[in-house]
Amino acid sequence: MDMNKDLVAASATPLVLAILAEGDSYGYAIIKRVAELSGGHLQWTDGMLYPVLHRLERQGHVAAKWSASENGRRRKYYRITRQGRAQLAAQRQQWQAVDSTLRGMWMEACTV
Amino acid sequence: MTTVADRPIEEQIAQWRAYLRRRQALHGPDVEELEGHLRDQLAALTEAGLSGDEAFLVAVKRMGSLDALSREFARAHSERLWKQLVMAPEADEPAKTSHAETIVVLSLAVAAALAVKVPALFGHPINPNDELPLFYARNASLFVFPLLAVYFLWKRGSGVVSGLLLALPFAAGAVFANVFPFPKGSHTEVLTILHLPIALWMAIGVAYVRGRWFADGGRMNFVRFSGELAIYYVLIALGGFVVTLFTFMMFRAIDMNPDWFVAGWLIPCGAAGAVIIGSWLVEAKQSVIENMAPVLTRLFTPLFSVLLLVFLATMAWTGSPINVKREVLIGFDLLLALVVGLVLYAASARDPQAPPDFFDGLQLLLVVSALVVDGVALAAIAARISEFGFTPNRVAALGENLILLVNLVWSAWLYACFLRHRGSFAVLERWQIAYLPVYSVWAALVVVVFPPLFGYR
Numbered sequence A: 001m002d003m004n005k006d007l008v009a010a011s012a013t014p015l016v017l018a019i020l021a022e023g024d025s026y027g028y029a030i031i032k033r034v035a036e037l038s039g040g041h042l043q044w045t046d047g048m049l050y051p052v053l054h055r056l057e058r059q060g061h062v063a064a065k066w067s068a069s070e071n072g073r074r075r076k077y078y079r080i081t082r083q084g085r086a087q088l089a090a091q092r093q094q095w096q097a098v099d100s101t102l103r104g105m106w107m108e109a110c111t112v
Numbered sequence B: 001m002t003t004v005a006d007r008p009i010e011e012q013i014a015q016w017r018a019y020l021r022r023r024q025a026l027h028g029p030d031v032e033e034l035e036g037h038l039r040d041q042l043a044a045l046t047e048a049g050l051s052g053d054e055a056f057l058v059a060v061k062r063m064g065s066l067d068a069l070s071r072e073f074a075r076a077h078s079e080r081l082w083k084q085l086v087m088a089p090e091a092d093e094p095a096k097t098s099h100a101e102t103i104v105v106l107s108l109a110v111a112a113a114l115a116v117k118v119p120a121l122f123g124h125p126i127n128p129n130d131e132l133p134l135f136y137a138r139n140a141s142l143f144v145f146p147l148l149a150v151y152f153l154w155k156r157g158s159g160v161v162s163g164l165l166l167a168l169p170f171a172a173g174a175v176f177a178n179v180f181p182f183p184k185g186s187h188t189e190v191l192t193i194l195h196l197p198i199a200l201w202m203a204i205g206v207a208y209v210r211g212r213w214f215a216d217g218g219r220m221n222f223v224r225f226s227g228e229l230a231i232y233y234v235l236i237a238l239g240g241f242v243v244t245l246f247t248f249m250m251f252r253a254i255d256m257n258p259d260w261f262v263a264g265w266l267i268p269c270g271a272a273g274a275v276i277i278g279s280w281l282v283e284a285k286q287s288v289i290e291n292m293a294p295v296l297t298r299l300f301t302p303l304f305s306v307l308l309l310v311f312l313a314t315m316a317w318t319g320s321p322i323n324v325k326r327e328v329l330i331g332f333d334l335l336l337a338l339v340v341g342l343v344l345y346a347a348s349a350r351d352p353q354a355p356p357d358f359f360d361g362l363q364l365l366l367v368v369s370a371l372v373v374d375g376v377a378l379a380a381i382a383a384r385i386s387e388f389g390f391t392p393n394r395v396a397a398l399g400e401n402l403i404l405l406v407n408l409v410w411s412a413w414l415y416a417c418f419l420r421h422r423g424s425f426a427v428l429e430r431w432q433i434a435y436l437p438v439y440s441v442w443a444a445l446v447v448v449v450f451p452p453l454f455g456y457r
Helices: A005-022 A027-038 A046-059 A082-111 B009-021 B028-047 B052-063 B066-076 B098-121 B134-155 B160-178 B187-208 B218-253 B259-284 B292-318 B328-349 B358-383 B392-419 B425-448
Strands: A062-068 A074-080
Touching: A005 A027, A005 A046, A005 A062, A005 A074, A005 A082, A027 A046, A027 A074, A027 B028, A046 A062, A046 B028, A046 B052, A046 B066, A074 A082, A074 B028, B009 B028, B009 B052, B028 B052, B098 B134, B098 B259, B134 B160, B134 B187, B134 B259, B160 B187, B160 B425, B187 B218, B187 B392, B187 B425, B218 B259, B218 B292, B218 B328, B218 B425, B292 B328, B292 B358, B328 B358, B328 B392, B328 B425, B358 B392, B392 B425
Parallel strands: none
Antiparallel strands: A062 A074
């Protein structure tokens, strides 16, 4: 299934925030988790995650810290902030509204 | 024979890293982060059974196009773009050809130059032997700013409706600059002359950010634009000065007097056209002069900190009070405005994610010492305000002092939080840009309310 580009871009923020709400993480692990959660439907080019993360950091939704990783290199870990959780809750409501609207329409179409 | 595929993996990674480093939008830590990702990906792929080279090809491919990537990075960090405009042209945005832009800019500059001469047709001539009529000073911004707004409307592809909406502030400016019956030597008239450009500059800002005043980064880019334009304008004015000198020298050599041409055409028309040309240069040639405003900030922040501290120390040592004269309040207003400018331009060039450094401490020192100096001056003025009474100049100067004081007090607080790792620099940046409309609103207030309030005196 080929997803619409705008849809993928729009879902990036809530998806990243939701994954970070599960626990602190870093770029590569986030990408892996997205692929896992979406069953491969949501395919990002890997690099595109980083501008998203940096934008969220700038907006104060996530905080970042460099620490050592298991392979000895430095790695940038991201953590969701309180403001980020509020943003996630707001986004969640918006997506649920979209989802329930579409769902309602398509259920109706099925029953007719 | 060795081919690309034979080279060891480390060498390929190094080459990829060097390639990334050449991108202006990507900074060292970003490259490091992306390289970490590439290595994680490589490890996973080799574990899955791919050979080193195969894994490298797949991992790089998954990273995506570097053009698209650096474009996204540039969007997320718009302050980096300012240095060198290397954004790869976007496929889905129609690029305005530079040829068309040159023509538009030149026509607008000529239009601005001619606009200055239009009032001469209706009984407001510029005479080299008389003083410049105040009519020109009152309307100075109205000759140029609307055309500058037109340039940005064209450049950003804004619609007709937003163009008409933007005409409103200029129309209001024209009305308030000319409708009041100012007597000769009126103070409120001078206040109008000084404040109208500040009020209308906001309208230029709206045109610059294409009406999306609250969108990410737009306002900060406008602040950067304003600073760079001021610098370009000074440079162009220096050039114009040289042209003027040569005009005098050469025509006097053949016993002709070029006064009427220089005073009536060269200086006023040049000053108007230079605003448009300067804006175009800032827009088009940002890479030629790299980020001058922040460089000047870095130079003058330490100098002004030292100056203020020495001043405070001298005052404490000698115990001599501030001699409250007429210009003192305005002088301290200018001092605060300068410090706000230094803070603003330091913020505009700073990477908001970088940790606090020495320069941030210096900024805080500068702000705090400016506050102390201003506090001392205000106390001295307040002690004698009953003696002065309230004149329009004094109310305007006090109001401005208050506005700048509020900005600096809160900036100092945010700087202190940031230095103690209690807050991020982005908060300070947001405060500074959120405060921008306050200056324009106050200036508009001075233009609209003060003349009738003080009986046009």
